[in-house]
Amino acid sequence: MSSHEEFPDYYAILGVPPTASPEEIKQAFRALARRVHPDVMPGAGTSLLFRLVYEAYEVLSDPERRAEYDRQRQARWSDSGSALQVQLLLSRPRLPALSTLQILYALLIVKMPWETQPSRQPVDLALVIDRSNSMRGPRIEQAKAAALELAAHLQPGDRIAVVAFHNRAEVIWPLSPVEERHRLRSRLSALEVGGGTEIYRGLFLGFQELFRARRAGASTHLILLTDGRTYGDEDRCRELAEQARQVSIGISAFGIGEDWNDELLDEIAARSGGISGYITSPEEIRQRFLEHLRLLEELGAEDLRLIVEPAEGVQLAGLYQVRPELRVPPREGAGWYLGPLHLSQPIQVLLEFTLPPLEPSWREIAYLDVRGQIPGNPPRPIQAQWTMQVPVLPEEPLTVEPPGPLWEALARVVIHRMQEQAWAAVRAGKWEEGACRLQQVGTRLLELGAADLAREALEAATRLLQGQAVPRGQQLALKYRTRMLMLPPPDLGGTP
Amino acid sequence: MIECPLCGRKYPVGALFCPECGVYLLTGGPLRTEPLPEGVAAPIETARGRAVEAPVVPQSLVLQVLTSGRRITIRPDQEVLLGRLDVGRGIFPQVDLTSDGGLEGGVSRRHARVFYQDGRFYVEDLGSTNGTHLNGTRLAPYSPQALGEGDEIRLAQIPIRVALA
16 A cells, blocks of 8 residues: 555445435445445455445535535645646446456546636747748748738737748747737748758757747747658657757647658657647648647646556556547656646546456555646646545446546547557558558447548558558548547447 | 457456457447347248348348358347357357358358448458358458348358348
């Protein structure tokens, strides 16, 4: 057992949601009490369990004591005044005592309610645009138009910088108050394309613009747009993303066209707390930039970090950040970096635990700790902690449907992972294995109701089986659309 | 242990998805599959040429194994593995074709599955050795095909007639 203070979760003990009605609580208690009463089920652990179940009922069935308990419970999940809301969903409300290993999934949901946002923080934005030869035509023209529109949507007090790069990089527009934007248009119109793509030079210059004029309380972000592969400077890009994270500058990276390095862009975004995405046509640039700006404007908290300490014997078998973007978050010492928390997009993290053989008891699974800060001058630290505990009962394994959001998160992770494995197989020259995996991805997507995406996957598989390469555009579309996939709630099927 | 109905890999209690084939283990796995009522459906005229009006949304699917004449009715809420029973390997298909000449006929232990989705029944080959044919065409593994009235499925050498009810 850990040293963290015991605070029993009475709702979890009774297996009811915190919103349960008095009647539901009574029913849950009666059903459970019959099973765990020491007379019915003599043996290790049951008397303790019964005591806990009874205690839970005593507190939750008394309106006054329940209200007091709710206050304490809420306080443990959130700092007073910070209003960070954390919710934990488990795949099973209680566990059977077994002599074999078991798996338990948990979905951690972190959000901030709209009403807690004090005021819109000023935004400092650096736009880093690829001006290599391949950007010629609609791409560069749309990128310029998008830059102007972005500037038009900023508010007084915000600042914007524009950097363009090919083999070299230059500051087209230094970080300056948005009120001066009327001169940005003439600067941009002089921008010509030429040369190759060296992302690091552009990133570094954009980062420098933001960093040297940093101010407390602003939401500081860099947006990269590229259509090319960079060679030889990938490691420096990754290092820069790490540095950016240390100073709370997020980097979002968008690829356009079909010849850019998606893995590098994903990594830059994950390491710095930004997002990455695939822009399929020049006309889409504007829309994606504006969407991104809206996200920056509703920043609730930044630099969220999660620490997971599994209890003795428990193993953390997997951890995925599921929202706002599906990815494995970067590791930081004992924790994971989850990036910023936007008000309209709760953060979701899926955890998979492998549990050792269990005796009937009140079992601690893990200790969770989420911390970050609310931007401002000075920034306000926020923190929430929870000890995840589950009752272990001497009974048959439950086969209950998991909560909807947990099911959805897990389904997305599984499909995403299968797809990654398919492309990895293709890259390694194992086309048949890749095709087989893509067929499975397609079949699952079909079952989940994502027919269009399923067709794409099956089509790609057929190409591979016929010995043809999958066009890069199709590969990218599949990858990014799967990552953004919204799944309908599970079909609870079964009895008609 | 929970077994994936598709690939047969085993996972600890509490697992929800097979990471290899992505199957949701709670509905696809043995936890939820009920034993099939066999031979309960009324005889259905399946001779080609005679118009059998299939309902718009089928209530059930009837498989008739032509080597033995056995009929199997499948309801929309069931997902059925067709293959050969192998207790030693822990493979328990809901439709065991051993007694229909499955072994001699080249049927794999996990040969194919039949399931229902959005108003239609589908057959999916599970990477069987000798293949699954639908109306004479061999199916690509793991790509489900919709079934219609009067279709003929062939698992290796075992022909099965499809009827909707």
